[in-house]
Amino acid sequence: MFFKADYFILEDTMLEDYFMEVEDGVIVGFSKNEPGDYTYLGEFVAPGLVDTHIHGYHGKDIMKAEEGALNVISKGLLECGVTSFLPTTLTDSKEKTDAALKRVAEEYKDVEGAKVRGIFLEGPFFTEKYKGAQNPEHMSDPKIDYLKDWIEISDGLVNKIAIAPERDGVEDFIKKANAMGVRVALGHSDATFDQAVAAVDAGANIFVHTFNAMSGLHHREPGMVGAAMATDAISELICDGHHVNPNAAGILMNAKGRDKIALITDCMSAGGMADGDYLLGDFPVIVKEGTARLKDGGALAGSILKLKEAIKNVVDWEIADIFEAIQMASLVPAKSVGIDNVCGKLHEGYAADFIVFDYDLDLKATYLNGQEVYRK
Known part of the structure; x- marks a missing residue:
């Protein structure tokens, strides 16, 4: 199979008027030589997007551990341009977390849409002051025995966990988590600059939805935001125009470099649904005017953000170009959790998971293994 596009967006360049060869669902290579028979895809072809922080979609929530819900989310994400994702949990009891992980482990191999590339545990080792929409009743200092259990229960899928740097035992936890192949993210925290930097020095490599639910930048105490700007750790950003002012997002990108920014959605179950009443975990949520907010x-x-919208937003806000925006929603998040060996870029030997969009950055189609699985 041969495909043609005006531009193919690779990890380090954009190829103009090239052909991509796909065999048995895998990318074979790129060439200027015109084959005898090919399919013209459109203006831009980019790697399938990688969402490493997403709680639900189409009315389904990972924490509910509902049979079949993972597949609903997986198929729904194709309309967002996402071909790989990390189902994400919330702070809750160990029993409920266990159940959610067990369900994902039972079903992830059979999903029909976006591929499950791991699991992100957002909590429960957070700080009550910046709880956000997380339940403070279940927050505690990090427990490495819990993480060991969760890795086992999840069939080894857990590859990312978020903690607050000011909790007791953090540095030891980070080192042991890393040794088990789990990336440690920092968030929902009132940590000082020094505490956050110490956590990064110990091996933490991600800041969770930077600016949101963390101590802010002050000229006498730079806080979590300052540490995010000053270290090489990758910063997640929710670019829906509600969570972070576009100018603040641009400042962070300029401070860190766009190769250290991972666009994520933090999408909850109301993603892809109509406005109305929903639940995030046990908390009632009202969705209207493009936001999801706690009723209390x-x-x-x-959020109810689609990752394809985040790409369009950062380009429209003139804080990133098309090439940069695509990398921030595919390669960078994949790198952040060590899955860039299987997704996040168009490359020889990788599955032909890609998206097609036009010059207005509107998604036209999504492909998995070289087969069209969504068309607008």
């Missing part, structure tokens, strides 16, 4: 207090409760 009005705090932002995840």
